[in-house]
Amino acid sequence: MLGTTMLGTPNSTSIGFFLAFVSLTLGITWWAARHTRTTEEFFAAGRRITGRQNGFALAGDYMSAASFLGIAGLVATSGFDGLIYSTGWLVGWPVVLFLIAEPLRNLGRYTFTDVVSFRLRQRPVRIAAALGALAVVLLYLIAQMVGAGNLIRLMFGLSYETAIVIVGAVMLVYVLFGGMIATTWVQIVKAALLLGGAALLALLVLARFGFNPLRLFAAAAEHYGAAVLAPGKLISSPWEAVSLGLALMFGTAGLPHILMRFYTVPDARAARQSVFWATGLIGCFYLLTFVLGFGAMVLVGHDAIVAVDKGGNMAAPLLAEALGGTPLLGFIAAVAFATILAVVAGLTLSGAAALSHDLWVSVVRHGNAPHEEQLKVARIASVMLGVLAVALGLLFKGQNVAFMVGLAFALAASGNFPALVLSIYWQGFTTAGAVAAIVTGTLTAATLICLSPTVQIDILHHAHAWFPLKNPALVSMPLAFLAAVVVSLAAPEAAASAGYAAKERRMILGEQ
Amino acid sequence: MTLGLLSRQRWRIATTLSAVMIVVYFGFVLLVAFDKPLVGTIIAPGLSVGVLLGALVIVAAWIVTWIYVRWANSHLDRRVSELRAAGPPA
Numbered sequence: 001m002l003g004t005t006m007l008g009t010p011n012s013t014s015i016g017f018f019l020a021f022v023s024l025t026l027g028i029t030w031w032a033a034r035h036t037r038t039t040e041e042f043f044a045a046g047r048r049i050t051g052r053q054n055g056f057a058l059a060g061d062y063m064s065a066a067s068f069l070g071i072a073g074l075v076a077t078s079g080f081d082g083l084i085y086s087t088g089w090l091v092g093w094p095v096v097l098f099l100i101a102e103p104l105r106n107l108g109r110y111t112f113t114d115v116v117s118f119r120l121r122q123r124p125v126r127i128a129a130a131l132g133a134l135a136v137v138l139l140y141l142i143a144q145m146v147g148a149g150n151l152i153r154l155m156f157g158l159s160y161e162t163a164i165v166i167v168g169a170v171m172l173v174y175v176l177f178g179g180m181i182a183t184t185w186v187q188i189v190k191a192a193l194l195l196g197g198a199a200l201l202a203l204l205v206l207a208r209f210g211f212n213p214l215r216l217f218a219a220a221a222e223h224y225g226a227a228v229l230a231p232g233k234l235i236s237s238p239w240e241a242v243s244l245g246l247a248l249m250f251g252t253a254g255l256p257h258i259l260m261r262f263y264t265v266p267d268a269r270a271a272r273q274s275v276f277w278a279t280g281l282i283g284c285f286y287l288l289t290f291v292l293g294f295g296a297m298v299l300v301g302h303d304a305i306v307a308v309d310k311g312g313n314m315a316a317p318l319l320a321e322a323l324g325g326t327p328l329l330g331f332i333a334a335v336a337f338a339t340i341l342a343v344v345a346g347l348t349l350s351g352a353a354a355l356s357h358d359l360w361v362s363v364v365r366h367g368n369a370p371h372e373e374q375l376k377v378a379r380i381a382s383v384m385l386g387v388l389a390v391a392l393g394l395l396f397k398g399q400n401v402a403f404m405v406g407l408a409f410a411l412a413a414s415g416n417f418p419a420l421v422l423s424i425y426w427q428g429f430t431t432a433g434a435v436a437a438i439v440t441g442t443l444t445a446a447t448l449i450c451l452s453p454t455v456q457i458d459i460l461h462h463a464h465a466w467f468p469l470k471n472p473a474l475v476s477m478p479l480a481f482l483a484a485v486v487v488s489l490a491a492p493e494a495a496a497s498a499g500y501a502a503k504e505r506r507m508i509l510g511e512q
Numbered sequence: 513m514t515l516g517l518l519s520r521q522r523w524r525i526a527t528t529l530s531a532v533m534i535v536v537y538f539g540f541v542l543l544v545a546f547d548k549p550l551v552g553t554i555i556a557p558g559l560s561v562g563v564l565l566g567a568l569v570i571v572a573a574w575i576v577t578w579i580y581v582r583w584a585n586s587h588l589d590r591r592v593s594e595l596r597a598a599g600p601p602a
Contacts, residue, residue, distance in 0.1 A: 080552075083566035084544060090570055091537040094577050098526035102584075218558030229560035230552025231544045238545040245541045249534070272584055279577045283570045425523065504519050509596050 006326050007308060007317055008157045013330030015156070021193070021338045022170060028185045032178035039374045042179035043110040043353050044263040049184055051270035055277020058261050060187030061346045062089075062252075062278070063194055063285055065339045066147055066405060071286070072319075073312030075293020076305050079220065079228030082293055084235065086286035088245055092252025093282065097275040100253050102268040103424045103507045111350070112259040112416065113358045116423045119499030120431040123363050128438040130358035132415040133256040135442055136408050137351040138392070140255075141344065141385075143404040145393030148340040154314060155333040160397055168390035171345045175352070175382045183345045184264060190335075190342040195281060197335045198288040201316070204323045205295030213291055219298050228297065243474035244406070250477065251409030254416030257350035268510055295319050348385045355381035403454045406471055410449065414441035414476035422484050424507065427500040433488030441480030448472030515601075518591050525583060529576045536572045540565055 036042055049057065067089065075082030108114030113133065117125040145164055152163035174182045209215040220228050235241040252258060262271045296305060296315035299322050308314045317336070321329035356377040361369045369377070419437040422429045448467045449455060456465035469475075506512075544551050544562065551562035 080560065080562050080566070083563065084541065087537065087540065087566055087569040090573050091533055094533045094573050094580070095530055097577055098530045098580055214556065214558035216558070217563065221554075221558060226552070226554055226560070229554065229558075229563055231548045231562060235541070235545050238542060241541045241545040242538065245538055249537060269585070269589060272581060276577055276581045279573060283574055287567070287570060505515055505601075508515060508519055508522070509592055512596065512600065 005308070005318060005321055006329060007314060007321065007333075008154055011326055011330060013327050014333040015330075017331050017334035018156075018337055021189075021334055025174065025182075025186045025189065025338075025341075026170075028189070029174050029178035029182040032182035032185065035181055036177070036179040039110075039357075039371065039378065041181060042375055042378055043260070043349070043357065045180040045184050047264060047266050049264040049270075051265055051273025052277050053184070053188060054261060054265050054270065054274035055281065056191045057184045057187040057264070058258065058274055058278035059281040059285070060189075060191035060194070060342050061257055061261060062282060063191065063339065064144060064147075064343045065151060065336045066143070068194060068198070068285075068289065068339060069151065069313045069316055069336060070311070071289045072293045072296065072316040073305070073309075073314070074234075075290055076296040076300075076315035077302060077312040078232045078234070079224075079294070079297070080230055081232045081234035083290060084231075085248075086289065088248030089252070090279070090283050090286055092249050093275060093279040095249060096253045096258070097272065097279070099421055099424070100259070101262055101271045101275050104259060104420075105262045105265065105268045105271040106507050106510045107424070107503065108263065110260065110263055110357045111353045112254075112256060112420055113354065116419050116434055117362075118423065119496050119503050120423070120429075120434055120493075122367070124431055125434045126358045126362045128435045129416070129419065130354040130363075132411075132419075132438045132442050133354040133358075134351055135446070136254070136412045136416065137256055137347050137354070137385075138388075139404050139408040139411065140257075141347050141351070141389045142392045142396050143408065144340060144344050144347065145389050146396050146399060148337075148344070149393055149397065151313065151336060151340070154309060155317060155336065161394060164390055164393040167340060167344060168386050168393070171341050171348060171389075172383065172386035174341075174345045175348050175386070176379055179378075180264060180349060183342075183349050184261075186345060187342045190338045191281065193335050194339055195285060195288075197332055198285060198292060201295070201320055201323065201328075201332070202288045202291045205291060205299065205319070208299070213294075216291065216294050216298065220294050223298060224302065228294075239474060240469055240471070243469050243471040246477055247406065247410040247413050247471050247473035250413040250417045250473070252412075254412030254420065255408075256354065256412075256416070257346040259420075260350045260353060261346075289316075292316050292319060299323070344389065348382055348389065351385045352378055352381040355384070399459075403449070403458075403470070406454075407445070407449045410445045410471055410473045410476065411442055413473050414445040414480050416441075418477065418480040418484055422481075426488075427497055428488050428492065429484065430488045430491065430493035430496050432491060432493070433484045436487040437480045437484035440483035441476055444476035444479050445472045448476060513591055513594075515595055518588075518595070522588060525580065529580055533573065533576055536569055540569050 113129040149160040149164045296319040300318045320332040451466035453465040456462045
């Protein structure tokens with residue numbers, strides 16, 4: 001198997017598929033650009049996306065190359081453990097549906113900061129929440145860009161720097177000209193390709209095992225021992241397990257680029273339908289990934305996968321090549337590239353919304369910026385973030401970025417989620433409480449990550465770490481809630497409390 | 513039904529279903545953390561307790577989502593349109 005792989009050599013099939021995807025999405029962008037004239041169209045696709053379309057786009061925004069290649073690789077190299085991550089990433093979605101999606105759509109316009117600041121004093125809350133959002137977006141961007149550079153180098157044989165610049169440039173074209181309309185359709189196309197590709201691979205794998213996944217798992221257990229169906233090294237202690245679980249479950253409900261998607265649909269009902277679709281699609285995707293991981297373990301083999309990439313990230317592409325030769329490898333490689341582009345575009349757009357809508361328009365201009373100015377600032381912010389994403393990608397070359405995705409989820413669960421959920425449901429929540437929650441959650445999570453074994457031992461090679469857990473959510477998320485409650489109770493805010501009834505009415509009934 | 517009543521009813525359903533999801537998921541994670549031998553037990557050729565439970569967590573997420581959407585599509589939306597038709601409070 002090894003030595004015969006075409007992986008890492010630019011071949012006409014993968015380049016052909018990739019160029020086809022880029023041409024199609026640039027065509028979409030050209031069409032979208034003619035419908036992107038207002039801020040509402042730039043940030044919220046004119047609120048004309050249907051629930052089902054938004055469900056696909058949410059899935060497209062969420063299923064990153066890291067989860068496709070990373071989880072398939074984790075399953076291929078350690079079996080059952082991959083399922084712990086998959087379930088964690090899925091169970092956040094019902095929470096988004098029950099607690100966040102509909103109130104968010106009814107109360108806000110472009111960003112989740114709209115909701116947090118709804119009945120509170122605008123400037124302090126906007127500044128804190130926008131900075132919290134930007135922290136999550138930047139970390140997520142670094143992880144995606146560095147991952148993109150490495151993956152594209154492995155799959156297409158391009159240099160790391162070339163790959164980063166291509167991703168940055170193409171993504172910026174989508175965002176700059178096509179805004180949210182183009183970004184949404186890129187995500188829909190990408191979600192369909194990714195799910196279709198994963199389903200095709202899974203069918204080809206299962207065809208060799210009488211379409212019975214249990215026969216596949218049994219074959220894996222026969223080769224590598226029953227340990228592949230049992231927990232391995234991923235969960236070392238119960239505290240670690242709960243901390244990671246908290247970050248994964250509540251982090252989803254605090255990711256700015258995911259929350260922003262709920263503004264692209266016309267009403268709360270459509271927001272609800274979109275989570276229904278997203279949960280179904282993402283759940284199917286993780287079940288498929290599990291089959292692909294075991295397929296790669298049995299059909300490609302553990303040693304061949306680890307020989308190409310120690311982390312196992314190339315398991316799915318190698319499986320594609322084993323099943324369908326160079327054409328299928330080319331297709332899957334192009335899908336992975338497309339996946340990165342779509343996620344990075346969504347992140348950039350949400351960062352641009354925080355910079356222009358929250359910080360420039362609401363804080364600097366007190367909400368009174370002419371229309372053309374808003375759009376112009378939004379585009380300048382997009383370019384700044386695009387350049388920053390490329391620069392950070394180059395700066396963090398060679399770093400282990402897996403922990404940054406974990407940090408982004410922990411920051412989102414600690415910095416953004418507590419303030420968001422309390423602002424929606426707690427009458428006694430105050431401006432000072434919101435700022436305290438965001439600052440405490442973000443700073444505690446960031447500090448504890450720096451003191452964690454991942455940074456202290458794995459990166460800095462110190463003998464011991466000050467904080468025992470790899471993921472800080474178990475400490476930082478409760479602390480954020482505590483800070484919010486204590487500060488709010490210590491100094492009640494009459495105006496915020498009085499505004500609650502009007503907020504509740506609009507949260508349930510929408511704008512009237 | 514008044515707005516306050518509807519809001520409280522929605523809160524009860526949202527928190528109950530969230531709690532179900534939290535119990536199911538953290539139950540799974542803690543079982544993996546505390547009883548690895550049990551989770552690794554093979555119950556049929558190719559199927560361990562862990563793989564079965566993991567798949568069931570995904571199915572459970574689908575079920576709670578479906579329950580909420582069904583309730584909201586029928587009950588919540590009807591009450592919301594009644595309240596909207598009744599107009600703003602005096």
